[in-house]
Amino acid sequence: IDDFKTAIKNLYGTNALYKRYLWGHTKESINLSRIRMGLSGVNAHRKRYHFIDHNICPNCNSKNEDSIHFLLKCPAYAAHRAELIANLSHVLPNAQFNLQNTSRRNLSEITNIMLHGVQDESLDTQIFALVSLFIKKTDRFL
Numbered sequence: 001i002d003d004f005k006t007a008i009k010n011l012y013g014t015n016a017l018y019k020r021y022l023w024g025h026t027k028e029s030i031n032l033s034r035i036r037m038g039l040s041g042v043n044a045h046r047k048r049y050h051f052i053d054h055n056i057c058p059n060c061n062s063k064n065e066d067s068i069h070f071l072l073k074c075p076a077y078a079a080h081r082a083e084l085i086a087n088l089s090h091v092l093p094n095a096q097f098n099l100q101n102t103s104r105r106n107l108s109e110i111t112n113i114m115l116h117g118v119q120d121e122s123l124d125t126q127i128f129a130l131v132s133l134f135i136k137k138t139d140r141f142l
Contacts, residue, residue: 028132031141035067036115041141042070068107070140071114071131072099077138084134091126092118 034040044055044066057065059076085097114131117124
């Protein structure tokens with residue numbers, strides 16, 4: 001087995017392609033990864049795989065509880081979201097976290113930063129930690 005592992009390392013190297021995602025071992029970091037992959041407990045994800053027959057938000061009755069709704073729009077998490085956005089603005093002072101602009105494109109860009117980072121490992125770790133803390137505080141995925 002050791003020879004096999006050494007041969008694989010020599011063949012592919014030791015750098016993981018998605019190294020920035022290889023952090024955290026908490027329930028929240030797992031839930032962040034699930035949201036990123038579209039396999040979380042938000043109702044749009046659950047409906048996609050036929051676990052439920054609707055994608056209505058259980059907190060505000062919005063017609064579509066998807067990743068954007070959970071992270072940026074649901075009024076049930078407004079206080080936690082305000083804290084998250086304030087903290088993200090300190091980590092990424094040049095980024096635009098304007099939640100007043102409710103265009104799907106703007107919200108998608110902000111969600112993309114929250115889920116995938118900015119391609120800088122040190123910043124990504126901070127971003128993911130803040131989003132994981134948001135997930136924890138919401139208690140959405142008990």
